[in-house]
Amino acid sequence: MIEGNPFLPLPEGMCIEHIQRTETDLVVSVVSTYPTSRCPLCSWPSSSVHSLYQRSVRDVPCGGQNVRLTLTARKFFCRNDDCRRKIFTERFPTFVEPWAQMTVRLCEEIQAIGFSTSGSLGTRLATRLGISTSWMTILRRMMALPTPGAGSVVALGIDDFSFRRGRKFGTILVDLDLHQVIDVLAERSSQTSADWMRDHPEIIYVSRDRGKDYAQGASEGAPQAVQVSDRFHLMKNFVEAIESEVSRCYRHLRQMQLPLPTSDLPVPDEWRQAPEADAERKRLADKQERYTQVKDLLSRGLSAKEIAQQLAMPVRTVYRWQEREGCPAHQSPHPKRPDKQERYEQIKELRLHGLSQKEIAQRLAIGVRTVQRWQGLETSQVNPPRRKRRSIFDPYAAYVLSRWQQGQRSVSLLWQEIQKQGFTGSLQTMYRFVRVLRQEAVPLPAPGVADRISVQKAIWLLARPSENLKAEERSDLQEICQASQELAALHPLAQSFGQIVRKREGHRLQDWIKQVETSSFRDVKRFTAGLQRDQEEVLAGLTLVYSNGQVEGQVNKLKLIKRMGYGRAGFRLLRQRVLHAL
């Protein structure tokens, strides 16, 4: 008899009788030698053995082998005359539950495997570790774990998360002092969150996002609590507000670096072109615009699939353009037909070689008639110079072009300028002219600041504390501020707001809002209007230490768990996984 085998620790009083190796298992015979056992009903100790019986339980693997314990346990008489129970079986509370088929420690290992893996991976890992089990067992073991109670919460962080691909939302609740997820709810309605908070009258602070659901939930469920409009979300909302401002500035920057046509282009003629040519031109211009959008979204880090969805175009095209450097609009799908002039020279040449009209027609893949017709013509008659109709715009074309090249993009200003020089045409005529300038198919412009620094990067540069920027980032920031006056004006606003948020300087908020009101940033103004509506909570958020930053961290962890579980067994399992996460 071995007592206290270091390879297979057993509770006090349990001894290994002998070990037998079978093909699949290590069978360990264990006897209980503890002199007394307590009656489970009245807790009286008893030493009167009634009989012996055997149990077979699985235990944690040993050296990678399955271990089965043949446990010889005893039945005792309860000697307490007041107890209803006369005979009871010996208990091993921390080692194996009555009637269980595995030891507590094996069960815990299986649960740990379940909480850190999913599906058949769990089963495979278990096998590798020497535990033979099925995923259903693992799942059952996980679900059997009791949910820990939320305990008492002083500072509650609440946020939502999406499951089922953003079609359904749940709620995550975090104890901000303990940095722990305390519950996960299947909904994000104000009703559900209010119900939860009602059970916790001890809550003093509720840190939440800026949506109305949790605001209402907190007002109803925890009216005693101070609501804190979370700094993380304030900053997030602010970044969203400046994102649209920055995108607008970028559109402007891109327009500024539109291709500049060369001045010898026969511009006034262009807009007298046939409607088909116009349609083709428009198609190419559309394509070019689409291409620019795709490149822009790619630079913002969107996936091809997302871009295809957003722009309602096939994914394949996005993939193709992703690989490509120049704009596809300039790569004509059909090779240009040889010039008439050239064709004429070919006919003459072949004729000199003595080929018949029919042979020439075959060789050049043109009609015999054409050969006949062209034979009689002189060179100049084949390709007569296009007669240029004069337009009232012609005298001003060169001037407008040069202004365009200087960067003047305001059509009405250009129109006023040439009106002063005697132009009598309408603004409409000007627009037609300028449209041609814009659509002129010339190669993409050399990359400017807007191409080199993405919108996302620009936002980051504007919003990050300037003192934390690296040297090259600082010069990037300088460059975008030089390129756009608006961005230069946005920079100090973003900096002060960031400082107010980071340093919790709520008292400076009103001054900042006034500053925004005198600016021309529509979306930032809309953002400040929202701040005014939510004033108390925002001020609490900008003054108190509580913030949802850590909640966001927990949401990320939850997302990871969710992806791992592929949404199997739905919300209950997800909740279990999150609350028992390793």
Ligand SMILES: [Zn+2]
């Ligand atoms: Zn008893």
